[in-house]
Amino acid sequence: MKDSPEPVVISGVGMICPLGQDVPTAWSRMLQGDSVAEPIPDAWLGHADYNSRVWAPLPALDFSRYGLGRADTLKLDRVSMLSIGACHEALQSAALPLATGDGRTGTFRIQGVDASRIGVFVGTGIGGINTTLRTHLYHAMKPVRDELAALETDAGNASPGDVVERIRLDRRFNPLAVTMLMSNAVSAAPAVRFGVKGPCRTTTLACASGTVAIGDAWRAVAAGHVDLAIAGAAEYLFDDYGSIFRAYDITGALARGSDDPARANRPFDADRGGFLFSEGGAAMVILESRSSAARRGVEPLAEIGGFGESFDGHDLIAMDETGTGIRAMVESALDQAGVEAAQVDYVNAHGTATEMNDRIELAMLDELLGEGPLINSTKGLIGHAIGASGAMETVVTALSIRDGRVHPCRNLDTPIRRLNFPRQAQSARIDVALTQSFAFGGHNACLVLKRPGDDASAGDRR
Numbered sequence: 001m002k003d004s005p006e007p008v009v010i011s012g013v014g015m016i017c018p019l020g021q022d023v024p025t026a027w028s029r030m031l032q033g034d035s036v037a038e039p040i041p042d043a044w045l046g047h048a049d050y051n052s053r054v055w056a057p058l059p060a061l062d063f064s065r066y067g068l069g070r071a072d073t074l075k076l077d078r079v080s081m082l083s084i085g086a087c088h089e090a091l092q093s094a095a096l097p098l099a100t101g102d103g104r105t106g107t108f109r110i111q112g113v114d115a116s117r118i119g120v121f122v123g124t125g126i127g128g129i130n131t132t133l134r135t136h137l138y139h140a141m142k143p144v145r146d147e148l149a150a151l152e153t154d155a156g157n158a159s160p161g162d163v164v165e166r167i168r169l170d171r172r173f174n175p176l177a178v179t180m181l182m183s184n185a186v187s188a189a190p191a192v193r194f195g196v197k198g199p200c201r202t203t204t205l206a207c208a209s210g211t212v213a214i215g216d217a218w219r220a221v222a223a224g225h226v227d228l229a230i231a232g233a234a235e236y237l238f239d240d241y242g243s244i245f246r247a248y249d250i251t252g253a254l255a256r257g258s259d260d261p262a263r264a265n266r267p268f269d270a271d272r273g274g275f276l277f278s279e280g281g282a283a284m285v286i287l288e289s290r291s292s293a294a295r296r297g298v299e300p301l302a303e304i305g306g307f308g309e310s311f312d313g314h315d316l317i318a319m320d321e322t323g324t325g326i327r328a329m330v331e332s333a334l335d336q337a338g339v340e341a342a343q344v345d346y347v348n349a350h351g352t353a354t355e356m357n358d359r360i361e362l363a364m365l366d367e368l369l370g371e372g373p374l375i376n377s378t379k380g381l382i383g384h385a386i387g388a389s390g391a392m393e394t395v396v397t398a399l400s401i402r403d404g405r406v407h408p409c410r411n412l413d414t415p416i417r418r419l420n421f422p423r424q425a426q427s428a429r430i431d432v433a434l435t436q437s438f439a440f441g442g443h444n445a446c447l448v449l450k451r452p453g454d455d456a457s458a459g460d461r462r
Contacts, residue, residue: 014089018057096296108194119230122187123186233388234280255275269414273355282391362417401450404428
């Protein structure tokens with residue numbers, strides 16, 4: 001990184017999540033304290049006896065608003081389509097005009113920026129898992145299809161074709177399976193779509209994927225490796241049989257409370273019982289230097305001041321009980337940002353509602369930051385989108401800084417620590433904010449966001 005890098009700002013944002021297909025819709029509903037929690041699909045119930053029976057599905061999505069049509073659904077996994085959609089909104093939000101590139105392939109060019117100086121940094125936990133499962137099922141079921149085709153159907157019974165239809169097999173093995181299921185498609189697909197010629201990276205670090213992807217993009221812009229970065233994450237966790245859901249459910253990590261889904265998701269509450277599984281979504285930010293945004297006449301939402309990472313080296317699932325690694329990570333990010341712990345006004349926490357994670361996270365925040373900063377959990381409203389969650393929370397943190405508003409902590413009746421949790425949406429001047437992610441495998445990451453143009457190191461504003 002350059003000795004004195006110019007500040008890097010967030011000049012545009014895009015998001016698709018269970019509360020909406022665009023940022024204005026989702027953000028408005030968050031500030032209202034809306035949440036999405038519904039019974040899992042009936043079709044899943046015939047395949048397992050689940051511990052959890054509640055999830056946060058995405059709304060009906062209209063991909064045509066991004067210029068994606070039926071041909072795209074045949075060559076792109078849904079996770080790549082989500083990635084493209086969030087990138088499209090983020091570019092529009094940043095007032096970066098798109099010109100038609102190759103009309104035959106439906107690509108675009110980002111006007112006013114050298115394509116070789118644009119980078120794409122996208123995270124995902126699982127990538128094209130939907131395509132992986134569908135193609136594997138088609139392949140594995142060939143002997144069954146052959147046997148069914150050879151059967152003579154008794155009068156009045158279902159035909160072999162009806163049986164095959166009920167098990168929801170594709171009509172053929174997808175010839176584009178490799179490019180659909182590969183994890184790097186979540187960054188390559190939008191890079192191709194928008195004519196990017198600079199670095200294109202995919203980060204796969206489970207629930208920390210999006211936060212690290214944005215941190216890497218921040219470093220690239222600050223170091224002068226690129227002039228503009230599209231950064232964030234995408235995840236799509238649906239499959240016809242609920243097997244992805246079951247993989248998390250069998251660990252005991254998912255929220256219970258199917259008798260009252262709206263009360264099941266309870267970050268930081270004494271009665272919490274696990275995280276709300278989200279169908280997925282995507283979130284993207286546009287990063288550029290402060291002077292670049294100013295030249296284009298764009299008012300930034302926030303400035304990224306610091307980025308920290310740590311690795312527990314402890315367990316593939318459980319966090320390190322001591323919390324020393326995550327504390328050192330946060331301290332490092334604050335130091336990069338040139339601010340003291342006492343200056344943090346707001347924390348968008350990892351806040352999964354699992355017993356151990358919430359306890360360890362709040363103990364660290366209490367010891368380091370005390371009772372001053374507002375603390376909430378966006379997962380408490382939209383569930384946990386695994387690799388995309390950190391990017392969604394970065395977008396929410398930037399919006400909170402821009403608007404001076406934070407969304408409420410939902411279902412927080414008995415907090416496990418006496419900290420500053422907003423029970424309703426409230427106004428607050430936010431000069432320094434922290435957002436953090438912890439992941440299976442032991443990967444941790446955080447970002448420090450600041451009010452654009454502010455010198456937060458000048459003193460404690462509280």
